[in-house]
Amino acid sequence: MSTIDPGASPLRPGNATRIVADLIQASGAAPVTKIDITKTQVSLTVNGPDGLLTWTWSRGIVSTSDTQSTQVSSTPFDPTQFALDKVPSILATAARLAGSESNQSLQIVEYNAGTVLMTVTTRPETRPVFFRADGSVINVLDFTTTQGMAEGLKDAVGASPLVRSITFDPAHGIVVDAPEQNSTASQNGKDLVIRRTRSAKLPVWSVPRQDDSPADLFSPTDVDPAVLAALVDANSKDPKNSDVPKLSIDMSHGTSLPTITVDVGDAHTVHDLQGRDITNEVT
Structure with a gap:
């Protein structure tokens, strides 16, 4: 009873x-x-x-x-x-x-x-x-707003202090690749990476995967969600282009801080963490 x-x-x-x-x-x-x-x-x-x-x-x-x-x-x-x-x-x-x-x-x-x-x-x-x-x-997220991008980024990053990459596209939302918290974890000589996806309508979904490609790590706290939201919003409203914007944040351009690559259809630009176009400054 x-x-x-x-x-x-x-x-x-x-x-x-x-x-x-x-x-x-x-x-x-x-x-x-x-x-x-x-x-x-x-x-x-x-x-x-x-x-x-x-x-x-x-x-x-x-x-x-x-x-x-x-x-x-x-x-x-x-x-x-x-x-x-x-x-x-x-x-x-x-x-x-x-x-x-x-x-x-x-x-x-x-x-x-x-x-x-x-x-x-x-x-x-x-x-x-x-x-x-x-x-x-x-929440269901609007990634063209700072609030929506901030919640999505926080959810996708989780407790990871360092990440390999952060990407965004409207179909998948925010995707974060981070090393498994146990830094010695590997399978078949490949690093174990946790991919965390936060879509607009669903909670984060995590999947472990093997990856042997080299990638410098960076702190996700360096990334400003307001800058990402502004880039998504600006490229979504361009009347000359109906393609959806895709963002990639990583260390692939050899700079001291991560860069933001924006792809809209065939257009390709690279931005610093403040959103400034630095396409002509990087290789």
């Missing part, structure tokens, strides 16, 4: 936190791999001694099924690191962005490569709205 009132809604302030705590206790504090929250029910999937099991709170009753969860194995996480106390405001934000609050549910589960996110969905289905652990929304 739970300590929470049977009539309590998990979506009301404070209730989700308390219900999840009850479920963790009932599970014996097994590693948590997924949480599902609806108006009347909270489910907690754990990696127990006999595999994945789901514990459920519904109308004050805590129970578990004899059958194992169908969830594929995913990264365990600490529920206390997620803003369960913000569930009402998270749902309000999701309703505004998705255009619906019909049968909302919130799920916490691994999204990709160890990154665990909160996702709000509805029935009938609208677009999912994603949130970080602190309750901040993962």
Whole structure:
């Protein structure tokens, strides 16, 4: 039996936190791999001694099924690191962005490569709205604005102190190639590189890959999102060219700081980090 009132809604302030705590206790504090929250029910999937099991709170009753969860194995996480106390405001934000609050549910589960996110969905289905652990929304981005470019760049860079390259094109968004945090990591003599892609509408997707091409590293903090957004905006509005701009930031031009290469159709220019055209100054 739970300590929470049977009539309590998990979506009301404070209730989700308390219900999840009850479920963790009932599970014996097994590693948590997924949480599902609806108006009347909270489910907690754990990696127990006999595999994945789901514990459920519904109308004050805590129970578990004899059958194992169908969830594929995913990264365990600490529920206390997620803003369960913000569930009402998270749902309000999701309703505004998705255009619906019909049968909302919130799920916490691994999204990709160890990154665990909160996702709000509805029935009938609208677009999912994603949130970080602190309750901040993962916005749909307009890369022609400083705000959109800044959020996308921050997401794509992640915790990488140094990167090999940063690229942008409208189809893929921002793509960052960075060395794997373990600098000794290699496979078949090739460096292991993590490619992190932040598209306009989806959270970052990370993929490891092998790369033996030489590349000097640089700090992503040297790159000003306002400059990138201005270059994208200026080249997107050129009435003489319908091609979309593509940006590449790297150390390939032999300068002391990275350069920004802008390709629009057949046009090719190189800019410094302030956006100044230096095409004639580099090889």
